[in-house]
Amino acid sequence: MSEQPGQGAGGTGTPGRPDLPERGDSQDRPGFASQPSEQPGKDPGKGESADRTGIRSLWLGGGALMISLLGFFPAGILLGIPALVVGFKARKAARRQQTQAPGAVAGIALGSAGLAVSAIFVAGFALVWPQWQNYQECRSAANTHTDTNACVDTFIHAVEDKFGQPRGTYDGLGKYLKG
Template identity: 45%
Template sequence: MSEQPGSPARPGEGPEERPEPRPGDRPPARGPVERTGWRALWLGGFALLTAFFFYPLGLVLGVAALVIGFRARRAARAAHGIAPGAVAGIALGTAGLVLSAMSVALTAYLWTELSGYQTCLSDANTHTDKDTCRTRYFPKIEKKMHLPAGSMDRYGDFL
């Protein structure tokens, strides 16, 4: 075995196989920390998505994204690594949590009007009955929300 300058003494120890770390580089997070960061991102995305369609689940997923995201960041900091997706998961979870909380608050505020409107719609048999429900409950919602008269008419199919 010839010892030439630049040749590795043992296999796997050559300069092309082991790059030199640069100053400021952190070792990549491996294992559970990395997975936890991605888990926080997925939970945050689902929290934001469900905030529009099923807001009680958005509350739960938003809180879960925040808790898991902060735990992932703390674990990554302790391991001197990074937790990819944790910060984005925290941001999305916060947005989903805020939207869901606002939806819950609005539903609680308008509970009597919305439940009366839904009961009226479930008892309606014809389109005329549904229009009667709208003319009875939409002005109540507009008054409670301090909206101009007739502004709820364009949201009839949404409710």
């Protein structure tokens, strides 16, 4: 059989290039790691770097807080929990890899804040749900602004009674409910 260009005449090394190591042998090649565990920032069985996971936690936590502050409280809970989970996993992976997880601590803090804000508002809203339902029914039956204002006053007084507050404590809320 005749030799084709680039196949070399035998010997060690890559065919046609005896100065290079064999293709499967990456120990002597700069820039190539022979084991996945030698790559900095990589988790050997997961394939995801701790720094990317930390940044993901930061985005989730920031989203949880922003969405909570904008009033979408259930979505704040749904983003806050993954922010905490991903942040703690990033910190654990970084400790195992002896590297850093940028954004993980901030993601945990923002996710916790978003989760707390959402949980407080969801719990508060759950406490006044019966009063809110009565307010909605009254409001849908109201035909005039006077009727609407009466519904608002009834709702505010019902909430004050629910929490044992004296009349007039929550009168400032009326400006948000009156249309």
